Amino acid sequence: KQEVTQIPAALSVPEGENLVLNCSFTDSAIYNLQWFRQDPGKGLTSLLLIQSSQREQTSGRLNASLDKSSGRSTLYIAASQPGDSATYLCAVSGWGKLQFGAGTQVVVTP
Amino acid sequence: GAVVSQHPSWVICKSGTSVKIECRSLDFQATTMFWYRQFPKQSLMLMATSNEGSKATYEQGVEKDKFLINHASLTLSTLTVTSAHPEDSSFYICSAPTGKDYGYTFGSGTRLTVV
Numbered sequence: 001k002q003e004v005t006q007i008p009a010a011l012s013v014p015e016g017e018n019l020v021l022n023c024s025f026t027d028s029a030i031y032n033l034q035w036f037r038q039d040p041g042k043g044l045t046s047l048l049l050i051q052s053s054q055r056e057q058t059s060g061r062l063n064a065s066l067d068k069s070s071g072r073s074t075l076y077i078a079a080s081q082p083g084d085s086a087t088y089l090c091a092v093s094g095w096g097k098l099q100f101g102a103g104t105q106v107v108v109t110p
Numbered sequence: 111g112a113v114v115s116q117h118p119s120w121v122i123c124k125s126g127t128s129v130k131i132e133c134r135s136l137d138f139q140a141t142t143m144f145w146y147r148q149f150p151k152q153s154l155m156l157m158a159t160s161n162e163g164s165k166a167t168y169e170q171g172v173e174k175d176k177f178l179i180n181h182a183s184l185t186l187s188t189l190t191v192t193s194a195h196p197e198d199s200s201f202y203i204c205s206a207p208t209g210k211d212y213g214y215t216f217g218s219g220t221r222l223t224v225v
Binding site: 032034036041042043044045046049089091093096097098100101102103105 | 116144151152153154156159201203205213214215216217218219221
């Protein structure tokens with residue numbers, strides 16, 4: 001059974017600092033890995049999608065890496081802004097289902 | 111890009127009544143729709159998977175007679191919470207796969223409060 005773990009559970013940083021969010025998964029037989037952002041009381045917004053054959057994806061200030069053999073992915077957010085405050089979820093896709101981690105709650109203080 | 115429209119965004123209902131939540135794929139055909147529920151400060155829990163034209167598949171522990179799922183067309187899937195009770199109060203979100211390169215797209219969620 002696939003298990004997805006996100007560390008840390010919560011993170012508070014001052015504005016301008018870089019964010020590093022970690023995601024690990026137990027079964028390397030994944031189709032892809034997706035990072036999402038969720039604002040309080042809202043749905044999920046897709047940030048980055050990494051196919052199992054890829055090592056990283058970048059979009060603006062966001063960069064996500066994937067090491068399938070070790071079961072790890074890292075989301076980097078450069079030069080954090082207060083607007084980056086949200087919960088970040090990683091999810092792995094395999095066998096037709098999406099398995100989520102518990103999320104990392106991020107607070108960026110001005 | 112692929113968009114899933116979910117309605118209503120919030121609903122308050124009396125205990126014992128039923129509530130229907132709709133998810134529509136606006137610019138693509140969703141042959142499959144996933145339904146999740148999320149409790150405060152917790153991650154998403156998959157409830158069931160619906161496929162157009164066939165019966166939904168429910169995850170272990172989810173009551174199929176309480177959470178009725180219908181996927182009658184390629185653009186519409188509905189979740190009906192029957193005889194709702196306060197313990198059914200939660201955040202419900204739908205999601206559809208959008209193809210190999212695009213992963214999954216999610217609805218905006220429905221906050222259900224049963225009083």
